[in-house]
Amino acid sequence: MGVPFGDRLRDELGPPRRERLLDSSPRSAVWRVELVDGTAAVVKQLVADEAADEATGETPDAAAADAAADERFRREITALRSAGRVRPAVVPRLLGADPDSRVLVLEHVEHRTPGEGWQIAYAQGLARLHAAATGDETELPRWTGPGERDVTAFLAFARRLGATVPAAAEDELGALVHRLGAPAVRSALLHGDPCPGNDLHTPDGIRFVDFEQACLGNGLMELAYLRIGFPTCWCVTDAAGPLLSEAEEMYRTTWRAATGTEVAGDLADACAGWLIRGDALVERARRGTVDRLARAVDEDWTWGTVTARERLLHRLGVVAGMAGGHEALGALGALAGDVRDRVRQRWLRLGTVPTRRPPS
DSSP states (O other): OOOOOOHHHHHHHOOOEEEEEEOOOTTEEEEEEEOTTSOEEEEEEEOOOOOOOTTTOOOOOHHHHHHHHHHHHHHHHHHHHHHTTOSSOSSOOEEEEEGGGTEEEEEOOOOOOOOTTHHHHHHHHHHHHHTTOOSOOTTSOBOOOOOHHHHHHHHHHHHHTTOOOOHHHHHHHHHHHHHHHSOOSSOEEEOSOOOTTSEEEETTEEEEOOOTTOEEEOTHHHHTHHHHTOTTSSOOOOOOHHHHHHHHHHHHHHHHHHHSSOOOSOHHHHHHHHHTOGGGGSOGGGTTSSOHHHHHHHOOOEETTEEHHHHHHHHHHHHHHHHTTOTTTHHHHHHHHHHHHHHHHHSTTOOOOOSSOOOO
């Protein structure tokens, strides 16, 4: 498959040279090229994903797959244009685009291996990205939080492990879903998947890439990634409490400087929201099909750096620690601690989340 550089892009940028196909997800094809002026660039084409539904075995029809690819293209180009206004840059420059073929041409950015404490620069870059939302991003949908189905699945998971679920915890989960579903006081430009590999570390700061899931919502849902363990990503990592606190304070300080407002919401709410989402145990192409929490009782599976049960064990510990004594989440915190202990007792060989970030 050659680089999809049609007449529109050739008229703007000239023909590409030295093409090299790069690894990418099944939903895109990516090349590194050199433009006629010597600029190194990345060409990305969003493609239709016709993978079969895991629950039914059915594949989407071509029209539905194309429509989904069109939406991912719209999200990505909208986010890149909004974030492209930020200085210093938080995204690669958008050099060209061909909507008809769903192709983006981006500045190539060299990624260097992050050093110790990379979470602080990450949090700063994330806040600057989030603050890029102006309200003009009409092509972006609102972030969708957990719902009643997630609550039901989590409570069923807890009961299957033998935990007694107090009525107060059920009430707290219902209120949590309501809080997370409320419109943000000031919408942030959410990346949608701000995971290691989608953050390029440069001498001038972080540049984020791959905005196919970009949306508008509360930035705390993505700041929570550092503490809850990158819930939508193969690369789960943990860090010491003081480092996480420093990174979170950097986020708040940077957001305040960029927007003139305080960060609204509760980080404990955000982490609890990620805990109850069973779909955050599998890669994106497999979400929305079956109850992953129910499956985790019967079998374990590996995705990236840890297994599904190890992901759950980490998240349960985070929520137990953050929600213990919390005015609105105290009962849930106690339940999370109980379920965490039962997970440990039932599956004795579970490992811990790594603290070192793997190469990306």
